[in-house]
Amino acid sequence: MIKPLSPTDAAARLDELWSPRVLAEVDDAYVKVAKVQGTLAWHSHADEDELFYVLKGALRIELEDGVVELGEGQMCVVPKGVRHNPVAEQECHLLLIERKSTRHTGDEVTGLTRSIDEQRRPL
Template identity: 40%
Template sequence: MKPINLLDKLNKFSTHWDPHIIADYNENEIMVAKFSGEFPFHLHEDTDDFFLVLQGEFTMDLKGESHVVKEGEVFVVPRGVSHRPRAVEECHVLLIEPKGTPNTGDPETASDKPRI
């Protein structure tokens, strides 16, 4: 048990849309990621999707609506809802998902989630 410095973790990688696991919480993975550009529309059938903006901002596109999520704000996408995050400029985000959840909703297209 020790504190986790989010800035230190974010400085360990430069890729976009690749969540990196920084801790476990109950049966969940706590991750950090960098967003830039557009992620494809996708959904998670069995779990909600949690986003906390640490730096910058991104837009969450849903069917028929979009929401700007700014630094210090949380956005939760309910399970089964198709969504796409996109960021004009690089944005740093903390994510929480149940262990083993593919970031694209599909294990075939999901990125690895390395532990840092």
């Protein structure tokens, strides 16, 4: 049976920062939610675009050639191959849409990097 989902409620229930969780699947993409604060890591995704939508708070996405500032209800797509570093000064809740092949921090591996199995854990 198809059930409605609330990305806002799902993100609020998360208890780990920078640990996205898969909320739904749409064809070859995952719809994820995350609770973030601080800095993730400079990284890129060679073959995948990444959509960031701010559910709550504000997110700064640092790019090699500038900065994108997002507030609640705003979104942007970081194109494949573009190095970026997400930063949230205060707690921020996100909805992310990424192809299933997208690795959390691209080729960079840090203590915050989460595998797809970790991201698929139940909320």
